[in-house]
Amino acid sequence: MIRETIEIINKLGLHARASAKLSHLANSFTSDIFLIYNEDRVDAKSLLGILTLAASVGNKLTIEANGKDEKEALKKIVSLFEGKFSEKS
Amino acid sequence: MNKGLVITHGNLGKELIAVAEGILEEKVDVDSLAFGWEDNGTDTISKFEHYLKKNQGNNIIIFTDMFGGSPTNICFKFNMENIEIITGVNLPGLLKFLTYKDKDMSFKEIVKIVKKGAISGINLISEYLGEKKK
Numbered sequence: 001m002i003r004e005t006i007e008i009i010n011k012l013g014l015h016a017r018a019s020a021k022l023s024h025l026a027n028s029f030t031s032d033i034f035l036i037y038n039e040d041r042v043d044a045k046s047l048l049g050i051l052t053l054a055a056s057v058g059n060k061l062t063i064e065a066n067g068k069d070e071k072e073a074l075k076k077i078v079s080l081f082e083g084k085f086s087e088k089s
Numbered sequence: 090m091n092k093g094l095v096i097t098h099g100n101l102g103k104e105l106i107a108v109a110e111g112i113l114e115e116k117v118d119v120d121s122l123a124f125g126w127e128d129n130g131t132d133t134i135s136k137f138e139h140y141l142k143k144n145q146g147n148n149i150i151i152f153t154d155m156f157g158g159s160p161t162n163i164c165f166k167f168n169m170e171n172i173e174i175i176t177g178v179n180l181p182g183l184l185k186f187l188t189y190k191d192k193d194m195s196f197k198e199i200v201k202i203v204k205k206g207a208i209s210g211i212n213l214i215s216e217y218l219g220e221k222k223k
Binding site for chain 2: 016017020021023024046047048051052054
């Protein structure tokens, strides 16, 4: 099991379209993937689960991956956050 | 195959589907039926029967806008084994359906998950945030 803590840097935070991209990406891996924010821990493969975090720009959250493709999953997910979900600003 | 149909007063269903497509950034396989203001039911029922005929052999989740409204009431006579009707359609429920409809689960399981997803999307923000500022 591996973890990495990142800061949300896209302006709109984990809004609907960003969450959809994240859950879509998470679903492409066989590993179990969770997002941990404050006291909450949600399945990164669930769009509605991610939305319940209501996480905004500047918030830090931890990505946890556990499974055969955990390294690749974590790398790609971190990259999605770092790339601001391909949003303009 | 699990299919989805949104039946609402006016174009609410069509717009909800368009918004879901905007969020998921892809075309989605869900149909909509608008219950027109001048319709006494005949027109929508006829379109609905055509939809059912076209989708024979599939499982269908019908989302309607409001329990007790005409779009829901016309569905009562179609309470069949392969059809489930969820009232009070909302975006979380629709998104839940779209993300679960092709999963390797039974139709009944998917229906329960979709209903739960729709209900979990209704929250009181003041409760979520805790005590209000004075």
